Amino acid sequence: EAAVTQSPRNKVAVTGGKVTLSCNQTNNHNNMYWYRQDTGHGLRLIHYSYGAGSTEKGDIPDGYKASRPSQENFSLILELATPSQTSVYFCASRASSYEQYFGPGTRLTVL
């Protein structure tokens, strides 16, 4: 069974603070993704990666950075968090068949 985990599961941050969301996968998949989910907007792609050391901008990268230090780990970094970044964030890894396996999500609230 494909496994993607995320930490933390819930996070409350202050405006202007730094937030790091972590994702780990044991699927040995090359491709990993970060999405945010907001009502009315579906799943929007923030950053993605083709493998260790690679990060690419998705559709809404502004205000976010990503890091892929290893095959297993993919982080999303908010250097200066803003209330507009309050959302649910999902990490996913992608199989060669193009099926994506999602983590459980992180609920981020920026006050």
Next chain:
Amino acid sequence: GDSVTQTEGLVTLTEGLPVMLNCTYQTIYSNPFLFWYVQHLNESPRLLLKSFTDNKRTEHQGFHATLHKSSSSFHLQKSSAQLSDSALYYCALRDSNNRIFFGDGTQLVVKP
């Protein structure tokens, strides 16, 4: 550019009635992959079914869909809705850059 359109944001129907959730897409890629993902409340999205073969019906867990390249459609159907089908459904496309691009989602509510 590539896009996925799900025309209904919310579909409400009575248990036992048929389900049809619409999905159309736009892509320059001649061999698109289409997907349906389902997300139940407080869970993460998971794959329901997928297809890249034109005019071939794909089935899983009582749902089915057929990719029609002629009309750029991949509608999700089920003959009889169950209460447990209530969820958020996403249609998705493998775009020309090999990314998976999601539609805005359709919330399905099945009432007794």
